Amino acid sequence: MTERPADEKDIVLAAQRGEQAAFSELVRRHQRRAYAVARAIVINHEDAEDAVQEAFLHAYRAIDRFLPDQAFGAWLHRIVANAALDVTRRRKVRDADELPETVASPFRDPAEKGELRARLTEALNTLPARQRAVIVLHDVEGYKHAEIGQMLDIPEGTARSDLHYARSQLRQVLGALRQS
Incomplete structure (x- = not known):
């Protein structure tokens, strides 16, 4: 992608054509809000980062199924929310067997x-x-x-x-x- 299209729909269409720079631009535009959505669900910084990474990977793999007439942000944030909920579920399973290292005062x-x-x-x-x-x-x-x-x-x-x-x-x- 030689030019940076201003219209998000054009960027999505370019990403659907396989232009990696276009998908990178979508990530750049949405990463802060995606992190905020994930952080709202998982609270923990590391889990939020994991959820965002998983969500962007899922979005990259599913970009061809996205309908460009929809809002990309809403579609992405739904993926982020689902990824964050998955991270939360996995953490509950992991934490069920762990005991806290310290006792709260x-x-x-x-x-x-x-x-x-x-x-x-x-x-x-x-x-x-x-x-x-x-x-x-x-x-x-x-x-x-x-x-x-x-x-x-x-x-x-x-x-x-x-x-x-x-x-x-x-x-x-x-x-x-x-x-x-």
């Missing part, structure tokens, strides 16, 4: 650096992966319920319900943390 000083972030991360980790994904995609990334439904392959109403449940669960968990 029963007392934590709220003045510790990053304590609020740690508590929020801990609270988010109590949620099922899909509900954690919905709350982060909606409240942090700013996606609408319909977009989240498309990404996670769930009905819009389920995305709304998951968001409600996740917020309620976080209130309970964070309230318990505040009292302790």
